Amino acid sequence: MLFEIDHFLLELSKLFQQQRIKNAGSLSLTMKRYDGRTKPKTQLTKKQRLEQKNVMSKVLSSSPSTTASNDSIEYKCLVRAIYGSKKLSTVVSSKDMNRFQLAYANLLKANMDTLKKKAKESKATTPGHTSTSMNNNSPSSPVSTQQKKASTTPNKKK
Amino acid sequence: MFIQSWDEFAKQAERLYLNDPMACRLCLKYRNEKLILRLTDNRTCLQYKTKYAQDLKKAEKFMSSLLRHMASKEA
Numbered sequence: 001m002l003f004e005i006d007h008f009l010l011e012l013s014k015l016f017q018q019q020r021i022k023n024a025g026s027l028s029l030t031m032k033r034y035d036g037r038t039k040p041k042t043q044l045t046k047k048q049r050l051e052q053k054n055v056m057s058k059v060l061s062s063s064p065s066t067t068a069s070n071d072s073i074e075y076k077c078l079v080r081a082i083y084g085s086k087k088l089s090t091v092v093s094s095k096d097m098n099r100f101q102l103a104y105a106n107l108l109k110a111n112m113d114t115l116k117k118k119a120k121e122s123k124a125t126t127p128g129h130t131s132t133s134m135n136n137n138s139p140s141s142p143v144s145t146q147q148k149k150a151s152t153t154p155n156k157k158k
Numbered sequence: 159m160f161i162q163s164w165d166e167f168a169k170q171a172e173r174l175y176l177n178d179p180m181a182c183r184l185c186l187k188y189r190n191e192k193l194i195l196r197l198t199d200n201r202t203c204l205q206y207k208t209k210y211a212q213d214l215k216k217a218e219k220f221m222s223s224l225l226r227h228m229a230s231k232e233a
Contacts, residue, residue: 019188026189031221033179033228077228094229101222108218114191115211 001088005100008079008090009107015083016111030080034091035073079104160205164216167206171197174204175224184224186217193217 003011019027044052077097080089092100161167174197175182181199188194195206195217208214 023190026187029186029188030183031225031228032183035180074231075229077225092225092229094231097226097229101225104225105218105222108221109214112188112193112214113211115193115214116191116209118210118212 003090011088025084028082032078034076034078160207
């Protein structure tokens with residue numbers, strides 16, 4: 001289903017909620033550049049291809065400076081989301097890109113929360129590191145309390 | 159098959175995309191505490207798998223920059 005940007009974002013958030021409830025199935029998001037064509041590129045016959053080649057070579061040899069470049073094309077971006085059998089898609093142009101990108105990033109960050117926190121590094125050095133730091137912490141506190149007790153008791157005795 | 163380090167994935171992905179921006183697509187699959195990123199131009203495919211939240215932030219930034227590039231005016 002092709003939607004406008006706002007509608008697409010709304011439907012996408014719904015899909016995330018559904019996935020959270022069901023706790024099954026995978027949500028696929030896809031992005032691809034789009035140049036706005038609605039008709040397929042026509043396949044040329046061999047004759048046509050040869051003709052085109054001749055024309056191109058003639059043009060190049062006569063005036064090498066003039067090149068037909070497509071620098072006026074404004075690209076868009078196709079974004080698709082698939083969950084189970086539900087398919088959503090939208091087209092984003094550069095005009096809406098700022099808005100869409102912010103909203104999209106926020107959506108992803110808010111909804112992909114079942115990922116774990118980074119596990120402790122499993123290198124050989126780091127467990128030794130952490131254990132020694134822990135040991136340093138524990139002896140210090142009883143020592144300080146013992147010192148405090150020692151200071152108070154002579155006063156009481158006196 | 160899966161690239162182990164994020165930096166390596168980002169570097170290769172950028173290279174692949176800039177090589178032919180029209181042909182490349184980025185796919186993101188999210189399921190059951192796993193996130194899989196895939197950038198392909200139908201010839202080669204780069205994949206990255208993660209289950210950590212901190213990788214999501216990096217992936218986010220990467221996706222945003224790619225989005226911007228895809229919809230921009232090109233020379």
